Amino acid sequence: MFTGIIEDLGEVVALKKEHTNLNITIKSNITSELKIDQSVAHNGVCLTVVHIDKDTYTVTAIKETLDKTALSEIEVGDSVNLERAMKLGDRLDGHIVQGHVDQTAECVSVENKNGSWVFTFDYDSNLQNITIEKGSITVNGVSLTVVNSQINRFSVAIIPYTYEHTTFSSFKKGSKVNLEFDVIGKYVKRLDDLRR
Missing domain, CATH: 2.40.30.20 (Elongation Factor Tu (Ef-tu); domain 3)
Structure with missing residues (x-):
């Protein structure tokens, strides 16, 4: 669950196709606060952190996600809106956002x-x-x-x-x-x- 309040602008530093999946590596100021298996919204798409290396982390977008979102058009060097999942008990400054692009x-x-x-x-x-x-x-x-x-x-x-x-x-x-x-x-x- 997210709020739609962007925490950071990440930069796409690498894209790697793996079968029908796309591994997206992001450089971000919030990388040091992330952990493997954490949900992060990328331009509104909830994706799971699968790898962390210094100030970069990697998420995987599957074919279903690529077919239904604009992530299919992402390129190295692009900026990405980032938001970590909401903490229970925090203020809801935006609105209830699932991270599921319609x-x-x-x-x-x-x-x-x-x-x-x-x-x-x-x-x-x-x-x-x-x-x-x-x-x-x-x-x-x-x-x-x-x-x-x-x-x-x-x-x-x-x-x-x-x-x-x-x-x-x-x-x-x-x-x-x-x-x-x-x-x-x-x-x-x-x-x-x-x-x-």
Whole structure:
């Protein structure tokens, strides 16, 4: 379980294919605090630490993960939003995030608002996921509030701190991102669908 509050920007330093899996090695300021078998969210994708070496650690993404997330497009040198699992009893500063990506989206516009930015994303509405105005959404692991909710499109407003301390500073039109929709909203929608 995560909160969507990014702790660090890691750097991808190595990628190694192993059958259909991809081993991703990350250099990070939080590596010294990690341990083998620990869950860490990478751009919103919960992955298990399988190896640690000095200031780098390695996680493995299986084919299912690569097929359903934007991790399939990751390259050496890319920055990655990192968050360790939430501790019970800590403040929940973001919202309840599982680290289970529902689908990907494409950035369709970036608007500089003279002190903030508005990013708009399109996603495939055939997968039955929804946003609501002022509801929660996780974009590449970042807990955000939805503005301008539409059937297959939504926007988020980004403050300078978030822009500078997450991968949002690298997004441009056409960037592919991971989405995790609000867990409570998903259950409510599922129950409503079952009643019909």
